[in-house]
Amino acid sequence: MGWFKSEALSLPAEHFVVNIMPKPVTSERLAAAKTKVLGFRFDILVSLFLLVAVGTPQVLFLIHPQSGVYATVAGLVAMSILAMKVRRARKVAIAASILPVAMMVSLSLPQSIPFGQAIVFYDAMLLLGLVYRFMFTLEEPVEDTRLGIKGYLFGLPLLLVLGQVMGAAGFGLLHNQYPFEGVSWALVAASMFVFAFAEETVFRGLIQQRARYIMHPIFAAVLTSGLYALMSVGMGNWLSMVYALIAGSLLSTVYYFKKNLLLTVTMNVTSKLLYLGLLATFIYR
Amino acid sequence: MFFGLPVESHSSLQHLVLILNTVVLIGLLVAVELVYSEKPEKKRRQLRYFYPLVIVLAGLLFYAVYTQMGGEV
Numbered sequence: 001m002g003w004f005k006s007e008a009l010s011l012p013a014e015h016f017v018v019n020i021m022p023k024p025v026t027s028e029r030l031a032a033a034k035t036k037v038l039g040f041r042f043d044i045l046v047s048l049f050l051l052v053a054v055g056t057p058q059v060l061f062l063i064h065p066q067s068g069v070y071a072t073v074a075g076l077v078a079m080s081i082l083a084m085k086v087r088r089a090r091k092v093a094i095a096a097s098i099l100p101v102a103m104m105v106s107l108s109l110p111q112s113i114p115f116g117q118a119i120v121f122y123d124a125m126l127l128l129g130l131v132y133r134f135m136f137t138l139e140e141p142v143e144d145t146r147l148g149i150k151g152y153l154f155g156l157p158l159l160l161v162l163g164q165v166m167g168a169a170g171f172g173l174l175h176n177q178y179p180f181e182g183v184s185w186a187l188v189a190a191s192m193f194v195f196a197f198a199e200e201t202v203f204r205g206l207i208q209q210r211a212r213y214i215m216h217p218i219f220a221a222v223l224t225s226g227l228y229a230l231m232s233v234g235m236g237n238w239l240s241m242v243y244a245l246i247a248g249s250l251l252s253t254v255y256y257f258k259k260n261l262l263l264t265v266t267m268n269v270t271s272k273l274l275y276l277g278l279l280a281t282f283i284y285r
Numbered sequence: 286m287f288f289g290l291p292v293e294s295h296s297s298l299q300h301l302v303l304i305l306n307t308v309v310l311i312g313l314l315v316a317v318e319l320v321y322s323e324k325p326e327k328k329r330r331q332l333r334y335f336y337p338l339v340i341v342l343a344g345l346l347f348y349a350v351y352t353q354m355g356g357e358v
Contacts (some may be wrong), residue, residue, distance in 0.1 A: 061292045065292050065298060066297070066298065066301060068292065069298055069301050069302055069305065070301075070305070073302075073305045073306075073308075073309055076309060077309060077312065077313075080313055080316070080335075080338070081316070083334070083335075084316060084317070084320045084335075085320070087331070090331060090334065091334070094334050094335075094338070097338065101338060101341055101342070104302050104305075104306055104345065105341065105345065106294060107292075107294045107298050107299060107302040108294070108299055108302045108303055108306065108345050108348065108349075109294070109299075109348075110293075110294040110295055110296065110298075110299050111294070114293060117293055117294060124341070128337055128338075128341065131337045132334075132337065135333065135334060135337070136334075234292060
């Protein structure tokens, strides 16, 4: 672990902020994405592989939870093999494998209430996400975000509004699917910051950011939105999946244009808080 | 994914996950050794990307042993 001591302690503080700008995707990388493997384009093959590895357990959880567990582990094994054998896809495969590992951690630590279960899941996802964001920036030169003060002054209010629109849409679709009844509203609201930060760190900050190095950035945004939506399939409610697809697409689009996690976290948190606020005002008053 | 958690855990799933986790951890360590053992030192730089996964899976293994010794599982 000598690399950790020598490299980690010498890094400047910019490596730890949420708005690190990934280096530009070169035309050589995009050309490499179109190379054929087994008759399919490399980027399409990797995307399908990840979608199946993440989505299959979610579908099986609906039918037979124990089969879902086997599929989760099989998905983790498959993504680990992809990471070991295909160097180009290594980082995006490892980033995506955070999802089944977080699921395994959550299933290993049963909690008495769904809120506790969600806390365990998101905490595992957040910790692994932060560790990998740190590790993946060790080898590559990074630059700070190109957003200046003006960019934030324009972008943050805009995304606050977009987040509220998203939250209202979520309330419209999911006002009967609130999973944390009986838990203090203040506690749930506070945890929304953790949940949103965890989701953005892993989906946009890791998966989408790494995927754009082996596929076209638009394709990476589509892949990330698909993974984000697939994680809702297991909830057994098609409305959750529809909402997750819409929200994930919006968030991935914002990240595609701005490459700034602070903006996507703002939008995600705002949508969740507005959803909670509307529930508390109109449903659970 | 909105508060996404597809299934609540209970003891039978917990047993199953902890057993499979042990198998996966052993398999991952063997596979990493097989894949990286023939590579020269300077080409092993990306081996470290597997460390956090191994640490988490090893932690779950220790938790399984702990609960087994405590008679909870």
